[in-house]
Amino acid sequence: MQTLIQAVGLVKRYGSRTVVDGLDLSIRQGEVLAIIGPNGAGKSSTLDMVLGLKKPDAGRVSYWREDPARYIGVQLQSTPFFPGFTALENMRMFAAFYGLRPTDSELLEHLGRCELGEAARTDAARLSGGQQKRLAIAMTLMHRPQLIFLDEPTAALDPRARREVRGLIRSLADSGTSVVFTSHDMEEVHKLASRIALICGGRIKASGTAEELLATHGADSLEELYIRLTDNAL
Ligand SMILES: Nc1ncnc2c1ncn2[C@@H]1O[C@H](COP(=O)(O)OP(=O)(O)OP(=O)(O)O)[C@@H](O)[C@H]1O
Numbered sequence: 306m307q308t309l310i311q312a313v314g315l316v317k318r319y320g321s322r323t324v325v326d327g328l329d330l331s332i333r334q335g336e337v338l339a340i341i342g343p344n345g346a347g348k349s350s351t352l353d354m355v356l357g358l359k360k361p362d363a364g365r366v367s368y369w370r371e372d373p374a375r376y377i378g379v380q381l382q383s384t385p386f387f388p389g390f391t392a393l394e395n396m397r398m399f400a401a402f403y404g405l406r407p408t409d410s411e412l413l414e415h416l417g418r419c420e421l422g423e424a425a426r427t428d429a430a431r432l433s434g435g436q437q438k439r440l441a442i443a444m445t446l447m448h449r450p451q452l453i454f455l456d457e458p459t460a461a462l463d464p465r466a467r468r469e470v471r472g473l474i475r476s477l478a479d480s481g482t483s484v485v486f487t488s489h490d491m492e493e494v495h496k497l498a499s500r501i502a503l504i505c506g507g508r509i510k511a512s513g514t515a516e517e518l519l520a521t522h523g524a525d526s527l528e529e530l531y532i533r534l535t536d537n538a539l
Pocket residue numbers: 319324342343344345346347348349350351
């Protein structure tokens with residue numbers, strides 16, 4: 306499996322506090338990588354450095370190609386669209402940020418990929434929580450990225466909406482898009498991720514498939530493993 310991004314020895318300090326502490330992380334072609342760990346463990350700081358949004362104090366990140374930003378989609382937690390405009394209009398405005406000028410039928414195709422075809426002409430602010438999240442993800446797919454980052458894509462969604470978003474992540478993975486996501490829901494991580502990296506105290510505490518992690522640590526569930534490995538530590 307080709308490595309898309311390789312981070313080695315990442316360090317991030319805020320003042321005298323080291324929140325990422327010599328962390329190595331690889332992201333591979335075709336995988337669904339879950340980044341898990343307690344609040345404040347250093348997950349966002351790590352991903353920000355991997356994405357080039359924050360400069361590491363030490364360590365380096367290498368990419369599979371020279372212009373990686375064009376092939377990466379990022380969906381952070383905030384809702385990235387303009388209320389008062391339809392889903393289609395929002396897609397069009399967002400495409401302009403990438404310097405793209407898609408036709409309506411191309412935009413509808415993108416929306417259809419995220420099962421939002423019927424919602425295309427609805428005010429984005431009136432979409433359900435699950436539809437809004439899928440619209441946010443649809444926007445990250447506009448430039449056909451090879452790899453997308455989703456920060457807690459199912460947080461604060463009801464069970465139906467969660468299921469919809471998980472279905473979308475699966476179909477993206479099936480079509481060859483690599484996905485990196487964060488989640489605090491261990492059942493979801495088990496269902497979706499092909500590999501898991503547990504960050505704690507600014508370091509990788511464990512990484513591997515769910516089955517590998519459970520076998521190595523003799524745990525019955527990811528939740529048990531998580532509780533055990535994050536005990537007494539941030
Ligand atoms: N700009 C900043 N200045 C100072 N401290 C910061 C800054 N950004 C993050 N921190 C601190 O660094 C630590 C790690 O934060 P980070 O956001 O990386 O954690 P996280 O694992 O993503 O947490 P969560 O699950 O809550 O999103 C936290 O204690 C946070 O308060």
